[in-house]
Amino acid sequence: MSDSENFPIDVFPETEEMDLRPGADSCYKCSACDTSCPVAEVDDDFPGPKFQGPEQWRLKRKEDTSVDESVMKCSNCMRCDGACPSGVPLSQMHNTARAEYVSEEMSMLSTEYWRNRILANYGTLARIGSKVPRLTNFVMGNSLVQQVNEKFLGITAEREFPEFATETFVEWFEKRGGSTVQSEDKRVAYFHGDYANYNTPEVAKALVRVFEHYGYEVAVPDQRCSGTPMFANGMMDDARRAAKFNVETFHNLVEDGYDIVCSCTSCSMALRQEYPELFTFDGTAEVAAHTYEALEYLRIYEDVEGDLKGAKPNFPNLAYHAPCHARNQGLDGQAVNLFSELDGLEVTDVGDSCSGISGTYGWKEENYDTSMKIGEEMFEHMEDAPGETGLTECPTCAMQMGHGSGYEIRHPLEVVESALVN
Amino acid sequence: MIESDVLVVGGGLAGGTAALSAAREGADVRLVSHKESTLRHASGLIDVLGYHDGTLLADPFSAVGDMPEGHPYERVGSAAVEAGLDLFDEVAGDLYAGSHTTKNALVPTHGGTVKPTARYPASVAPGLASDDGEMLLVGFETLTDFDAPLAADHLQNAGVPFEVRGVTARFPMLRADAKITRYAKVLDTDEKGIRSQLVEAIEPHLGDATRVGFPAVLGHDHPARVREALADALGADVFEVPSGPPSLPGMRLEDVLFAVLREAGVTIETGNPVVGFEASDGRIDHVAVKRTHQRVPYFADEFVLATGGLVGKGITTSREGVREPVFDLHVPHPENRYDWFEDEAFGDHPFARFGVAVDTDLRPLDGSGAVEYANLRAAGGVLGGADFAAEKSGSGISLATGRVAGRRAAQS
Ligand SMILES: Cc1cc2nc3c(=O)[nH]c(=O)nc-3n(C[C@H](O)[C@H](O)[C@H](O)COP(=O)(O)OP(=O)(O)OC[C@H]3O[C@@H](n4cnc5c(N)ncnc54)[C@H](O)[C@@H]3O)c2cc1C
Ligand code: SF4
Ligand code: SF4
Numbered sequence: 007m008s009d010s011e012n013f014p015i016d017v018f019p020e021t022e023e024m025d026l027r028p029g030a031d032s033c034y035k036c037s038a039c040d041t042s043c044p045v046a047e048v049d050d051d052f053p054g055p056k057f058q059g060p061e062q063w064r065l066k067r068k069e070d071t072s073v074d075e076s077v078m079k080c081s082n083c084m085r086c087d088g089a090c091p092s093g094v095p096l097s098q099m100h101n102t103a104r105a106e107y108v109s110e111e112m113s114m115l116s117t118e119y120w121r122n123r124i125l126a127n128y129g130t131l132a133r134i135g136s137k138v139p140r141l142t143n144f145v146m147g148n149s150l151v152q153q154v155n156e157k158f159l160g161i162t163a164e165r166e167f168p169e170f171a172t173e174t175f176v177e178w179f180e181k182r183g184g185s186t187v188q189s190e191d192k193r194v195a196y197f198h199g200d201y202a203n204y205n206t207p208e209v210a211k212a213l214v215r216v217f218e219h220y221g222y223e224v225a226v227p228d229q230r231c232s233g234t235p236m237f238a239n240g241m242m243d244d245a246r247r248a249a250k251f252n253v254e255t256f257h258n259l260v261e262d263g264y265d266i267v268c269s270c271t272s273c274s275m276a277l278r279q280e281y282p283e284l285f286t287f288d289g290t291a292e293v294a295a296h297t298y299e300a301l302e303y304l305r306i307y308e309d310v311e312g313d314l315k316g317a318k319p320n321f322p323n324l325a326y327h328a329p330c331h332a333r334n335q336g337l338d339g340q341a342v343n344l345f346s347e348l349d350g351l352e353v354t355d356v357g358d359s360c361s362g363i364s365g366t367y368g369w370k371e372e373n374y375d376t377s378m379k380i381g382e383e384m385f386e387h388m389e390d391a392p393g394e395t396g397l398t399e400c401p402t403c404a405m406q407m408g409h410g411s412g413y414e415i416r417h418p419l420e421v422v423e424s425a426l427v428n
Numbered sequence: 429m430i431e432s433d434v435l436v437v438g439g440g441l442a443g444g445t446a447a448l449s450a451a452r453e454g455a456d457v458r459l460v461s462h463k464e465s466t467l468r469h470a471s472g473l474i475d476v477l478g479y480h481d482g483t484l485l486a487d488p489f490s491a492v493g494d495m496p497e498g499h500p501y502e503r504v505g506s507a508a509v510e511a512g513l514d515l516f517d518e519v520a521g522d523l524y525a526g527s528h529t530t531k532n533a534l535v536p537t538h539g540g541t542v543k544p545t546a547r548y549p550a551s552v553a554p555g556l557a558s559d560d561g562e563m564l565l566v567g568f569e570t571l572t573d574f575d576a577p578l579a580a581d582h583l584q585n586a587g588v589p590f591e592v593r594g595v596t597a598r599f600p601m602l603r604a605d606a607k608i609t610r611y612a613k614v615l616d617t618d619e620k621g622i623r624s625q626l627v628e629a630i631e632p633h634l635g636d637a638t639r640v641g642f643p644a645v646l647g648h649d650h651p652a653r654v655r656e657a658l659a660d661a662l663g664a665d666v667f668e669v670p671s672g673p674p675s676l677p678g679m680r681l682e683d684v685l686f687a688v689l690r691e692a693g694v695t696i697e698t699g700n701p702v703v704g705f706e707a708s709d710g711r712i713d714h715v716a717v718k719r720t721h722q723r724v725p726y727f728a729d730e731f732v733l734a735t736g737g738l739v740g741k742g743i744t745t746s747r748e749g750v751r752e753p754v755f756d757l758h759v760p761h762p763e764n765r766y767d768w769f770e771d772e773a774f775g776d777h778p779f780a781r782f783g784v785a786v787d788t789d790l791r792p793l794d795g796s797g798a799v800e801y802a803n804l805r806a807a808g809g810v811l812g813g814a815d816f817a818a819e820k821s822g823s824g825i826s827l828a829t830g831r832v833a834g835r836r837a838a839q840s
Contacts, residue, residue, distance in 0.1 A: 336699035
């Protein structure tokens, strides 16, 4: 290749539209996306994002081919989006292709379909399981049950199911009588998602207390799963139902002057990027435009940076991992920067690799090894970091961090709560 | 409220250099970049000046001082170019070579030409054309970008002072469409003893060669270890032939630069573009960063624009003309777009020099030659007046102007 070819110049770029075709057409095959893909780095069977996105799209337009099954190996980490210099909507293409593959190619009678459907609808299971948390924890923690899950469902026996809290976040919130702050002009609606509600209510409580500390009225409306695990499994009908419910609920609140905050970076990603890419319900755009990650919101509207300087939370040194979905929202440096001037502890970034679990991906028996291979780099860096407690915004990254290191994993909001709220 | 002393827009070599230089002056610095760094696409070679008026330069500094008015090197002066390189040498450390001389090195490229460059990855060093050891180039069937026999023929015909042969081998274990990051990963971890498998595949072709060149996939995290293991087993020096994009040497450079930036306390945010700004009294007050849908203000005392040129979209063209999209800065260009191009494909196209014009303090100038904003400077590919590709000056300009812009911003 000559050097002039190294400098591809699009002198008259086409105007951009919200249709995938110009997106596919603007791919100039630089392969930057391929080099950012954590799955392609460890699995050479996986043809990579450039194929999954623009190439497959072009192929399908020319001839009537079906979606290649390799799309199911994509973990939906969305790293390729952040790498493409040309704005090709890669993850949107993957989500669309995956949905088509599942509805056209995958048998609804297959174990794989039902396993994926079960994993994708974790929230429904959790709702039932959390009614009898101790029993569920006991059953799911039973190694025989885990073997059965692996054999009949293809859910890896290597991982421990997350424990259910004995009191859900919503139960706690209702019991305390809702928000302790009333305000006309400072109000946020909390999208907690399923995990913070059923499994880590301490994170959700931290969010409420931190926002109340800053004088916000916090609303906690009835809500469904954000849809993240459904997109990743191509369960688009399930995702649409959940998204429709969420958009209607939160749109009403936005109209009443609420902004939406999330504690999970995949949930904020879903509401602000995936919903408008995939759905057109009334209010989708408004919901997207008013959604923030919780700490991001406080950085913009409050002086949380100044308040944390010199504050002394009751926490040991921490090893922080930035979830891929946080990276995509430009939030990867946030926690470490915000916490850099805390008193009495050090927060270390464990590097820019993917944790490897990507939601339900690493739960599948066939992906377990790949998932651990991707995670290796993070585990090594955790080992090298001075902290022996992990820190991350994403519940499934937290599972992977805990699984690979044995560390306890906390959420940045818990650190802020400890630093600012007494 | 998000604020810092200095805000750098753009995360390529120029933006990174500016941010580091400002941080070293004691400023609180934030770097905002839309996409992952463009360094990962670049070849990893650090060109300062390879050609002047079409002639290959043995010593870039013989001509750096002779650039026409308005060229970025003329704006900052040749001492600034040297200082930029010194900064680079310190950041790149063992990863790079070439700092022992002011002369250009001649690096064989994957097309079989030799390219003049000032600094090159250590992994490339044993392949320099100035050495006279017999050379074997190894390509892989699965990495079609590098045709080793063809590149060897080209090199031989170009009159290099050594024997060079090329072979195409099969890379053990990996499937046809494995990505370059996959090659690097298996070599880094020596998965399934891949290094010895590779050596076995190459040994029969070795002959009297004292150095063996591979496509640039020899490891991502541990390139020195990979090369050393292969060299020991082959009994010959091992080097990489730069190629891409995308490029592992570029990714390795990105890794060290960003690690140094973090160590220096620079706050780095990638993923969101800067889309607008507010100014009053001839100063930028804040820029607007687009975070999916919201436009969030980022305040700072001083701003550095390092968004790259036509390739990085730091300069955009349309039928209406040429513009700088973030601050809507003036970009000098002929009215008639038929005057942007020469007739010959490889002619001296004016569009290659499009970019913002600046004063000697690197502050962008408007159409009348007046400073646009007192607290805005520009660096790197976004600057006009240089034809990076033809001069082979891309990285040198980014280092020299990035350093000056960063320091002046911090000192203001
Ligand atoms: C394929 C390729 C090969 C190259 N090969 C060589 C070589 O062999 N030798 C050599 O010396 N140089 C080479 N270069 C050039 C060199 O690497 C740099 O590109 C050059 O020095 C310009 O650097 P820069 O930092 O000014 O711009 P860029 O590297 O283009 O970086 C611009 C940055 O700004 C960001 N950005 C753009 N718009 C916005 C916005 N609105 N908001 C926020 N961020 C924004 C981009 O995401 C990007 O990170 C090559 C470049 C490329 C692309
Ligand atoms: S979403 Fe992640 S796993 Fe899927 S193709 Fe993109 S980078 Fe690879
Ligand atoms: S990064 Fe974007 S332009 Fe490059 S190959 Fe991938 S999709 Fe195409």
